[in-house]
Amino acid sequence: MHSDDKELLIQFHTASTKESAFTAIIKKYQEKLYWHVRRLVVDHDDANDVLQNVFIKVWNALENFREDSQLYTWLYRIATNEGLTFLEQQKKRTTVSLSDVESGLSNKVKADTNFDANKLEWRLQMAIQQLPEKQRVVFNLRYYDEMPYQEMSKILETSEGALKASYHHAAKKIEEFIKNY
Secondary structure: OOHHHHHHHHHHOOHHHHHHHHHHHHHHHHHHHHHHHHHHHOOHHHHHHHHHHHHHHHHHHHHHOOOOOOHHHHHHHHHHHHHHHHHHHHHHHHOOOHHHHHHHHHHHHHHOOOOOOOOHHHHHHHHHHHOOHHHHHHHHHHHOOOOOHHHHHHHHOOOHHHHHHHHHHHHHHHHHHHHHO
16 A cells, blocks of 8 residues: 555544545545546536545545555445446436446437547547446546556456456457447
């Protein structure tokens, strides 16, 4: 674990510095976690809502963090689970098929004024939204966050081999989508 994370955890466990330590943790990881969640749920407001839930869970659970893994690995696991839970709730709330939810995510990408349909980034985002949920998470962690498979394995609680296979399949699907779009 990074020494500054260890120091922040020590400060968090001290009553007089608990809140300032938590604020420092938020400042340090908020942007990375936001973009991780945003790539899962697509919509900015949804990402902010999920991220707020993430930090509430972190506040409530940080006291019991055992430091078996690095702090950022633990935070990413919580953010991933919250993002996936949000998507599951969306599916249940709308009582539509998974493909309808995925096409809804694609429509959000199309409607986003920051994306230009002629640019590769827009096509990449469209392709990512076509992926099954697990492949989308694995692709985002590897491609955008450049996370090593070993760290992903801890976050997603699956083998490195399975993650490599998921990433490979995702990359092939994205490549096909972009070629044919």
